[in-house]
Amino acid sequence: MANSQAKVVSSILERHGYELGRYLGKGAYAIVWEAYFKKWKTNVAVKVLLKEKAETEFLTKFLPREIQVWKSLKHSNLISFYQSIETTNRVYIMLELAPGGEVMDRIRMRGPCDERLAGKWFEQLCQGMAYIHSRGVVHRDLKLENLLLDENENIKISDFGFCKVSATETGSVRSIQLSETYCGSYAYVPPEVLQGTPYNPFLSDVWSMGVILFTMVTGKLPFDDSNLRRLLKQMLRGPIFTNRHRAISPECKELILKILSHVTSRCSVPDLFSHHWMLSFLTERPAEILSGMDALYLPPSKLRQQRPSIVSWGMGRNKGRESAD
Incomplete structure (x- = not known):
């Protein structure tokens, strides 16, 4: 300046x-x-x-x-x-202020994380995202550049420029709004966003969390975003683990595959807290926050089967409406 x-x-x-x-x-x-x-x-x-x-x-x-x-x-x-x-x-x-800088910069400088560090950071990411989602809010721009580190190297989620209240409560009616606007970075968004179809933004955030975990443990993004057509094919095929990834545990690989899967079979945030790999790093299960959250992660096809995207969800903390995408 x-x-x-x-x-x-x-x-x-x-x-x-x-x-x-x-x-x-x-x-x-x-x-x-x-x-x-x-x-x-x-x-x-x-x-x-x-x-x-x-x-x-x-x-x-x-x-x-x-x-x-x-x-x-x-x-x-x-x-x-x-x-x-x-x-x-x-x-x-x-x-x-997050004096530790971006997690992405740390990976660029030092390479992939060992699973103990990746587990610590991913568990903290899950804690933060469980809280955000429980409030009916979606981030829509999760990436390693938006994960910062405090002075004790704890994860801090940042940059809410694309956030939106996507689950609202009006009286006894609780509803989830599908998103139609492209948000985020190509390498981190799920295939349904690239395909331009209405998508559940809560499930989109979960996919981005899977990209983050893959990159933490391998040091590289799972998909090549230099060509959009090739990127979509790779996403639909799923991430590939090679001989270079022998040090990554089968449990960690299994969790990544469960996250980076088709929208109809993708993990929810409560699922993440129950996975056996995550249990090794879990400091606290936020039971009150997770209660009733499964309904936030219904795929669009199931949401459409309900009367205009109306489902029961969460702790009922959110009031009002959010119409702009």
């Missing part, structure tokens, strides 16, 4: 009790900085969104939804949302 722009950012942050720190990185619309929050005497991450670079739909639909949903989520395996500030040219989002 140019010095003049940095001065503007620093000035805005100072007014709200923050001291601008080091540059952390940037994305398509945003630049991320570290800052010191004087009131709490702690460092935070500040995501500075540049309005002139962002598309209108992002500013009017996705960003307000991201802020609204993220503010409502509180879990030890999620990056915490602290505050947002909007000015004429920018939006400042203050978030929990």
